[in-house]
Amino acid sequence: MDEKVLLGHGSGGTMMKRIIEEVFFDAYAGDELLQGDDAAVLPVPPAGSRLSFSTDSFVVSPHFFPGGDIGRLAVCGTVNDVATSGAKPLYLSCGFILEEGYPIADLRRICASMADAAREAGVSLVTGDTKVVNRGHGDGVFINTSGVGVLPEGVDLGGSKCQPGDAVLVSGTLGDHGITIMSCRESLSFSADVKSDAAPLNHLIADVMAAASGVRCFRDPTRGGLASTLNELASQSVVTIEVEEEKIPIRDSVRGACDMLGYDPLQVANEGKMVCVVAADQAQAALEAMRSNRYGADAAIIGTVATAHPDRGPSVFVRNAFGGRRILDMLVGEQLPRIC
Numbered sequence: 001m002d003e004k005v006l007l008g009h010g011s012g013g014t015m016m017k018r019i020i021e022e023v024f025f026d027a028y029a030g031d032e033l034l035q036g037d038d039a040a041v042l043p044v045p046p047a048g049s050r051l052s053f054s055t056d057s058f059v060v061s062p063h064f065f066p067g068g069d070i071g072r073l074a075v076c077g078t079v080n081d082v083a084t085s086g087a088k089p090l091y092l093s094c095g096f097i098l099e100e101g102y103p104i105a106d107l108r109r110i111c112a113s114m115a116d117a118a119r120e121a122g123v124s125l126v127t128g129d130t131k132v133v134n135r136g137h138g139d140g141v142f143i144n145t146s147g148v149g150v151l152p153e154g155v156d157l158g159g160s161k162c163q164p165g166d167a168v169l170v171s172g173t174l175g176d177h178g179i180t181i182m183s184c185r186e187s188l189s190f191s192a193d194v195k196s197d198a199a200p201l202n203h204l205i206a207d208v209m210a211a212a213s214g215v216r217c218f219r220d221p222t223r224g225g226l227a228s229t230l231n232e233l234a235s236q237s238v239v240t241i242e243v244e245e246e247k248i249p250i251r252d253s254v255r256g257a258c259d260m261l262g263y264d265p266l267q268v269a270n271e272g273k274m275v276c277v278v279a280a281d282q283a284q285a286a287l288e289a290m291r292s293n294r295y296g297a298d299a300a301i302i303g304t305v306a307t308a309h310p311d312r313g314p315s316v317f318v319r320n321a322f323g324g325r326r327i328l329d330m331l332v333g334e335q336l337p338r339i340c
Helices: 014-028 070-083 104-121 176-185 202-211 225-237 252-261 280-291
Strands: 050-058 088-099 124-133 141-151 167-170 215-219 239-244 275-278 300-307 315-319 325-327
Touching (some): 014 104, 014 124, 050 070, 070 088, 070 141, 070 202, 088 202, 167 280, 176 252, 202 215, 225 275, 225 315, 275 280
Parallel strands (some): 088 124
Antiparallel strands (some): 088 141, 167 275, 167 300
16 A cells, blocks of 8 residues: 555546555445445435434544544534434445545544544444545545434424523533644643543433433534534524523633633534533433433533523523623634634
C-alpha cells in the first residue's frame, strides 16, 4: 500500500480498488459493504414504523485531538442526529474527500476510530465513496456521513413539542469539545487537561425514553452550544425557556479558558452532550436514566419552560445565583470555525 494518498486513489481503477479494500474494507466493512455494489440493499423496517434520516459533513481542524478525531466525530455526530428523533440508528454511509499527499497511516487511524465508534453505537457502515483532490485544494480529509434509523410507531418528538411547565436537562458538562479544539489549534495550555466529549448518545437517549414517557424532544448542542439550541427550541415551540446558571455543569478548566478567551461557555460547541425537554413530573426519572449511562454521569436539570411573553415572544433567559436575569442570545457569526 502507498504511504501517501495519490490522485490515482480516486481514479476508479486498480489504485482506488486497493485503497478501498486495504484501508476502508479492512477497517469497518460488513456484509453489505463487502458486496461492492453501487448501493447497499437493506431490510425494510416493520409496518407502522418510520425512517429517520440525517446527513452531516465534517471538516474539523486539527484532525486529531484529545478525546477523538474527525472519524469519531463523523460517526457520533450522525448517530446522535438520527437518535434525537427517537429512532434507533442502524446504518451509515461515509464519503471521503482526500487531498493528494495525505498520509495513509493517518487515514487508517481515522478509519479505525470510525469502526470503534460504530461498534459502540451498534451501527453499520454500509456504503461509501472516495474522491481525491489535487494537493493544495483540500485540507487532508473531509468526511460526509449520512445515517438511517428506524422510528417506532407512536414516537413523536420534536423541537415544537415543548410546553410550559416542562423541565430542561443536559446530559453533562458543556464546552469541552470547543475548548479542546481551540487549545489544540492555538497550542494553548490550561491548568487542567481538557478533551473532546465526542460520543455516541443513542443508548443514553433510548434509556431516557424507556424511563420517561413524557419526553418532548432531544437536541445535541453542537455549533452555537446550549445557547443556540435553547433559542431554536424556544422559537419552534413559541415559549420562554429559563435556565439556572448555577445548575449548568461546566468544568472549571473550561470556564477558566472561556474567561481567558472572552467566550461564553454556553455558546461553545459540544459533540457528546444532549439537551432533553421532558414533562416536569418525568424529569427526575429522565435524570436518573441519564446518570445511569457512562456519558450522562454529570447530567443535571437546569431549567424550565414557560409561556412566551406576549410582547417579547420566544426567548431564553439565564438566572444567576443572586436572582439576576439576562437574555441568552444565539451565537452571532462564527465563534470558532472548523469545530466539527
